[in-house]
Amino acid sequence: MKAWELEKCIDEFGTEIYRFCLKLCMDKTNAEDLYQQTFLKALESDMELNWEQNPKALFFSFSYHLWKSEQRKNARRFAIAPCVNLDGTNEDLLHSGENMEENVVRQEMTAEINRIIENLPEKIRIPLTLYYLFEQSVDEIAKAIKKPSGTVKSRLFKGRGLIKKRLEELGYGKQEL
Numbered sequence: 001m002k003a004w005e006l007e008k009c010i011d012e013f014g015t016e017i018y019r020f021c022l023k024l025c026m027d028k029t030n031a032e033d034l035y036q037q038t039f040l041k042a043l044e045s046d047m048e049l050n051w052e053q054n055p056k057a058l059f060f061s062f063s064y065h066l067w068k069s070e071q072r073k074n075a076r077r078f079a080i081a082p083c084v085n086l087d088g089t090n091e092d093l094l095h096s097g098e099n100m101e102e103n104v105v106r107q108e109m110t111a112e113i114n115r116i117i118e119n120l121p122e123k124i125r126i127p128l129t130l131y132y133l134f135e136q137s138v139d140e141i142a143k144a145i146k147k148p149s150g151t152v153k154s155r156l157f158k159g160r161g162l163i164k165k166r167l168e169e170l171g172y173g174k175q176e177l
Contacts (some may be wrong), residue, residue, distance in 0.1 A: 001042050005049045010039060013056045016134055020060060024067045026118065029098050034070070038063045054140060060130060061144040071122075109172060114164045115160075124159040127152050 017038060022031040041062050049055050081174055117125055126145060130136040138156070140147040 001045055001047060001049055001084070003043065006039060006043050009042070009049070009055060009059065013059070014039075016056065016061060017059050020081055020129070020134055021063055023133060024063065024126075034063060034067055037066050041066065057140040057144055058135060060134065060136065060140075064126065064144055107169075112167070112170060112172075113163060116163050120159060120162060124155050124162070127155045128159040 014035075018031065018035045021038070022028065025031040025034055037137040038059055049058075116167065117128060120128070127141050130141045130144065136144070138149050138152050142152045144154070164166070164173075
């Protein structure tokens with residue numbers, strides 16, 4: 001890939017790739033590393049960028065596969081010598097609104113949904129994140145994670161069901177008007 005193409009990609013959708021890296025890693029430092037590795041891998045590749053076929057999906061795919069590789073490496077290391085991550089900071093979500101009570105309830109619900117999603121299995125969490133946060137199509141997600149589109153649809157359905165079930169267990173959605 002040429003440097004000017006990469007620069008154009010960073011300008012156009014670099015922020016979305018960074019947010020995806022942040023959602024994958026759930027740690028700012030690791031997300032920054034993954035973000036840089038993603039664009040470095042693209043620069044080092046000798047592939048031609050086709051602007052007709054959504055190049056953003058290609059970068060999501062690079063990020064996902066680099067992250068997955070790092071996860072495998074960390075799992076092997078953890079099996080040999082376990083370690084603990086002491087930095088538990090998460091991305092803060094801010095909402096503005098007129099009614100403070102509604103704001104607090106919305107923030108609590110958003111935080112709870114984020115906790116639920118973070119605890120979902122990776123195979124369900126990744127498609128949900130790509131579909132709802134980054135508005136990728138089912139076909140683009142299937143291409144990024146190298147699974148059939150039917151599998152992606154199934155994982156999205158199962159993920160929505162798990163989130164709904166957990167929220168109902170916590171008492172959300174049971175109020176009748």
